[in-house]
Amino acid sequence: MLGVCYYPEHWGIEKVEEDFRRMKELGIEYVRIGEFAWSRIEPERGKFNWEWLDETLDIAEKVGLKIILGTPTATPPKWLIDEHPEILPVDKYGHKKNFGSRRHYCFSSPIYREEVKRIVFIIARRYGKHPAVVGWQTDNEYGCHDTVRCYCQECKEAFQKWLEKKYEGDIRKLNEAWGTVFWSQEYRSFREIELPNLTPADPNPSHVLDYYRFASDQVVEFNKLQVEIIREFSPGRFVTHNFMAGFTDFDHYKLSRDLDFSSWDNYPLGHTLVFMKLKGMEQNPFDRTGYPDLISFSHDLYRGMGKGKFWVMEQQAGPVNWAPYNLWPGKGAIRLWTWQAFAHGAEVVSYFRWRQAPFAQEQMHSGLLTPDSTPTLYFQEIKKVFEELNTLDLHESVKSDVALVFDYEADWVFSIQPHGEGVHYLDLVLRFYTALRRLGLNVDVVPPGVSLDDYKLVVVPSLPIVREEYLSVFEKVGGLLVFGPRSGSKTESFRIPKEMPPGPLKKLIPLEVIQVESMGLKHTETLRWGGKSYSVNVWREMVRSDVPETLASFEDNLGGVFKNKNVFYLSFWPPVEFLTDFFEKLALERGLIVKKLPEGICLQKRGRFTFVFNFTSEEIPLEIPKDTRVVLGSEKIEPMDLVIWEETS
Amino acid sequence: MLGVCYYPEHWGIEKVEEDFRRMKELGIEYVRIGEFAWSRIEPERGKFNWEWLDETLDIAEKVGLKIILGTPTATPPKWLIDEHPEILPVDKYGHKKNFGSRRHYCFSSPIYREEVKRIVFIIARRYGKHPAVVGWQTDNEYGCHDTVRCYCQECKEAFQKWLEKKYEGDIRKLNEAWGTVFWSQEYRSFREIELPNLTPADPNPSHVLDYYRFASDQVVEFNKLQVEIIREFSPGRFVTHNFMAGFTDFDHYKLSRDLDFSSWDNYPLGHTLVFMKLKGMEQNPFDRTGYPDLISFSHDLYRGMGKGKFWVMEQQAGPVNWAPYNLWPGKGAIRLWTWQAFAHGAEVVSYFRWRQAPFAQEQMHSGLLTPDSTPTLYFQEIKKVFEELNTLDLHESVKSDVALVFDYEADWVFSIQPHGEGVHYLDLVLRFYTALRRLGLNVDVVPPGVSLDDYKLVVVPSLPIVREEYLSVFEKVGGLLVFGPRSGSKTESFRIPKEMPPGPLKKLIPLEVIQVESMGLKHTETLRWGGKSYSVNVWREMVRSDVPETLASFEDNLGGVFKNKNVFYLSFWPPVEFLTDFFEKLALERGLIVKKLPEGICLQKRGRFTFVFNFTSEEIPLEIPKDTRVVLGSEKIEPMDLVIWEETS
């Protein structure tokens, strides 16, 4: 099903009915509104202006559109900030941020939390049972613009309380956990603890990790405040949030537990440029389509978060305004992205936005209509998708034989202590993911701790902190289980484990990481495996191993691939080429059907349908399996096109 | 005529007479003094030390030199700052700047404005009618060191008043203009408005543009305060200011209306390095001469500002101290730059500085004399220029058949919303300018709104905001009229026009820009025109056109060159190669004589004289037209040399 994001307050109520009718014609079913409209709802404290929103919802009902209502808490209005300037956040340099854009609030602010409860209560009470309202979105893109981590006085006090609770009021526990004996950092009370910014040298990583957890928890708490009120006043409606992929400053898994399902905002072109920059790449072969595996990964991530269900709340539907540069999506790309989402299990794909605003910060961000209401080139693609969608029954879900374990805490550990250039958790994860996808395998992305019993292959790109509950799950894995570097390398307190890395994982594979080296992007060492050589940079580990099998190793014998029963450990930053070869071998061993695909070609199965996408600029000939029926496209896939076939047997 | 910048306070009065006599011998006629000497004039509040300046002016009169007196307001002395520290400016991070260099004041400060009026009044009253004083320079290089935009409390209050006036006291007009409905940015009163710094996300571009206009106006007001006092107390003397080319934070056109004519400070080597960096260029073929078109452009710009009259107030006359690196000018370069200025219509070229100071910040900035008073290598070149100048009568002015429309507001729009890497207004302007100069055409650089009736070709590299008065001028253009990308793309309030871009220009050429893409520096698309292909990066626009003629287009048919009657629109960032070919065709159509010149060769006409400059390191053979007489040089132009011929018919 398709949706769209819409801002009735931008256009005046007179436009709304016409817009809603045109949406309906296009095939739109869901409309998200309201998430930045606080100043239009409450232009002064206690003075409400409901008319426009009442009418909008009534027209939606009349036209037959379903509304997702956003809470407007990402944009507290000026009068509120002027009443309580202490709501404003403070950056790591100690600069107070100003009103004048969005996300200008501190998640910890007690006053702002009261105001948030007040406004959400008022809106939920008024519209919670409106027949047009089918669901809610809390706030908007938590974490955008680097706003999770605030360094204000109120955060400091809240952090002290958070620590006091975590360490059960015993400062000696904190001192022990953080190793504050180092550099005379010992504290005598929780009141002495500062936020970890503006230190002359690096702050204590245990201190920083607890602060990151605290900051993440503040977002979770902030969101939960809203959810509880909505649930009370809007029974039977779902609550979701539109996450930004790649914004890992808070734990999306933890927050999503309070939601009915997760949504995410899919902007392939900008996200790809940001990711390429992270990897230090200069050439971008996917600059008009986005890097396909980066997109698929997020679909699989948020599907896993919602127990099989997810939405794309904002789908790029034209050029945007915020990336280093902003190309037009290639011809066919919008349709391709939409189908890609559905192939990965999306329930709804909702385009951003209905009409390009001719004013303010996002005036260069396109919509389905230009500011003068003319359909864009991309409008037609959506029409086509809608028609195609009607020919298929997509009620089945995505099943995978392969799981990839993803962990927000791992990302924090890597970012607090990269130990060298190029050491980024997301890069490592994408290497594992990409290799699996090049083999044509469906992948479930799951958090550590959930059952992995049904998978034939489980890959853990890295899991520095292995909690007890994670370990017990790993012990039950019957399939193959592959760990990447730094797994088990830290305790919960960001210490090296007493038993040495990989810490608790030594139960699964008895080896010991003695020392690591970061190699940067230019220094390389050669890995040998199965008669082939692979060039490795970024990271290596020196391993002491009593395990019988060393499958692959470096020329200097310092590390490689280790095996114990069904468990593998990779002590280096693996190149995609190696992982593809390696996973192929493992998959074949376990009887998985693999199909080696060139870069830019993606295969995904949902129920009885198989989708193959061509993100390249070449026509790709494809061998369609027997006992299948092509339901869309043909066996020669045009550039930026797809084929779908259905099992017939 | 030649001039020089001189600091008698650095050397003691005993040196002045000797220095003045040596200047006179060299051929110097004008001497600028006094512009940083506040602490020597008024060492304590109200206690004045006039002796040294009285004597300096008397000696000048005696020796026969003409004095330009600078107001010392760029350097308020320490006692004044200590009395009123609120004069100090605040940068965009909220850091108060310190005393200890120059330009340490806020243009909005009411206290500083009073102090400025006081000191200018006192100096103008004393010297306004001194026979040696022929003119005045206000302050020095407004805008240098990023000092136009201040974020202090006084600027905030002044900005609120400025907005209140602009929006006629009606905050609803401001809300409508800025589109503050977006992201709940609505204001209830002008007192609520902040300066647009330190926002978590980008501030509202309409807000920023108004702030940039305000900041520019503060400079204009600040300057006008001084001019009015000088005019009252120094009748018959001119008032000018020494602008820095490329410092576009305030509107030089607007400020120059209060001057008698404009001057500028010409430092080719440093300016070229800065410009090459802006363009991301690594090789600089002009590192000992400066990029010739960059220099010529400024001459043409400031000539246009002064209705045909301009000075070079500071001419680089040796290596400077402030560029990323500081090479010696090539042998002959000083002479070349001097002649180039005169060829473009300069009245006076004044070298910076007479003698290198052996102390303080500019001790590595050379002068005509070394600190021990020895002439530099470059001294001899100036002597030669002076002798050559005496053989020519340069009373005639520069005439051009071609106009280029330049707009400071356009630069602000581009810088507020570049929308992608490489999108710089000055780069775009220089592409148009360079192409015209490669055809050997004289170019007038003019602001939008002045009459264009007499030109055969008018180019507008970009004019995002087309005010009514600009449009009416364009409508009257009889020659060919070429608009570059983004023209007409914004309203005065930085909104997309209701009628879509190019907004009011649709009257001239009925097309519509639906969407734009920024392409960065590495992505390219191919433009086809006249059997040739051109590689385009940076920017493209998608155009809906009912115009009969599309002269050039891209492979994907998205944009190109459009024509309606005498009006052309280029919907992309044009490479110089394309523009040269294209303008050649247009110029020939209109009967202009074009002469295609290689890079580094410049041809300029002033009255009956034609000048050809060789900025390359190769000897260039040249065909001298018939009916002319060579008055300087010969038909083989040596590297860093020139030839001048005179029409004889």
Place this chain on the structure above:
Amino acid sequence: MLGVCYYPEHWGIEKVEEDFRRMKELGIEYVRIGEFAWSRIEPERGKFNWEWLDETLDIAEKVGLKIILGTPTATPPKWLIDEHPEILPVDKYGHKKNFGSRRHYCFSSPIYREEVKRIVFIIARRYGKHPAVVGWQTDNEYGCHDTVRCYCQECKEAFQKWLEKKYEGDIRKLNEAWGTVFWSQEYRSFREIELPNLTPADPNPSHVLDYYRFASDQVVEFNKLQVEIIREFSPGRFVTHNFMAGFTDFDHYKLSRDLDFSSWDNYPLGHTLVFMKLKGMEQNPFDRTGYPDLISFSHDLYRGMGKGKFWVMEQQAGPVNWAPYNLWPGKGAIRLWTWQAFAHGAEVVSYFRWRQAPFAQEQMHSGLLTPDSTPTLYFQEIKKVFEELNTLDLHESVKSDVALVFDYEADWVFSIQPHGEGVHYLDLVLRFYTALRRLGLNVDVVPPGVSLDDYKLVVVPSLPIVREEYLSVFEKVGGLLVFGPRSGSKTESFRIPKEMPPGPLKKLIPLEVIQVESMGLKHTETLRWGGKSYSVNVWREMVRSDVPETLASFEDNLGGVFKNKNVFYLSFWPPVEFLTDFFEKLALERGLIVKKLPEGICLQKRGRFTFVFNFTSEEIPLEIPKDTRVVLGSEKIEPMDLVIWEETS
């Protein structure tokens, strides 16, 4: 002799005896402890916890280890900071730094100085005469984390007093020295003077240089406070400090005058990456060994500082955690570095650290043992070194025929006024040093002003400020004396000398530098000498010379190599290739034995021993001189190995 750095407070007293016994077995003689342990010694004001330290020292005595006790002043504990937050330093942006790492204090703080005296007194009184204590280290790595230059209010006041003293209470002297007439910077009293940060344009270089001197003096004073107390209470023990090579923000020579000898912390891999970055190099052929000449240079520097005696207090003994990336040292590198230190005259090499800490900021910094007490790969290398050391009698000292004059003030002058990209004093110094080392010459690094009578060749890479006492030493030099660019270019007050550069050096070589150019890294000019061409970038000087001999010159005749009697002046940034050829010629003239070595091969003599080190990855065949006896290694030197021979005649 060997040593190690140890933190008993990290492990508990129960571990200490075992650790000490293992050290002893390995051959360790010296153990440094205590330098960050303030919070363990004094957990609250006035409440002391001596037990652990008493026992540690007693065990050391029992086991037979010698203790160097560090004062814990680099890490004031939280309770002290909370009592007196004004101790915290302020960075150049005006941001107050926070507690939470180390070096969080201002050297000028009167309160902190009192606290430092108190704690040093208490510790020195208690342990000053303990039989295990043989020496003291003050604080730790002064200057690390950019902490020498503080911009707090107390520094401002202390700076004013420092200036008042220097200029004998006469503000006119300061105004004259700084040239404050420039830009109206004149001061009426010392109370008006600010710290030179946050100025809109560059601050006055004379102002900055005095501030740098002040900041350096504050460190020297701060250190002296400690030394005086230690000397009183710990008679017969030495006092040293562990300097960081390349941290030139304070004058190590000046501080070392209060010490018995200097020590330094030798981290070849990280230092090399930092240095390569400074030079803009992309490839690092020494990424597993460090750039050998960079290491040797520091040995020679600190040997000179201690009148022939020095220690390596912290020797990298495995991968570290703080460089851009952190490779494992190559196999054999630890042994090579240790021998290299002894070859250059080190008395003790002390490894950092005994055991890797599993917690806090340095948990990724390796030790000789892993956190679980297992010996690392490198442990064995140290064992081998110890055994080899026992076979040699290294009581003789290093003698050199060549001196290189090094000056911290020169580094400040270059950094205050680089005048162009690539102009770094350390790069220039290393070029001279490297060329001498490629000729197999021993080099003494000495400060300006010490006697140079005994050297056959003295090189001065640059000495901008030539004080009277320096000149008188140069006048007495009997050997060849080579000056590099910018020598004599500034007065003590950072002005260009009245007699023009090279100022006082004109007495030695009558030439005059008229002007300089900085060329950046890409612009090159060709130097011709002895039939060869050399490509020069970065810097050139235009020289007026009446000296008979110009040995080498540029194509445009602007500068080169000048000679007067035994004195040479190089007016450009010389490439190593040129310097090697040039010094070879000079050395041969003076009868020195030179041996041209390829990059990565180092030869060093200590007493009757000659050491040759192979830092390359190739085996190097070597011709061993007659009348010698090989005492270690052989004439084919393996990669990362060495040979030592002894004179037998």
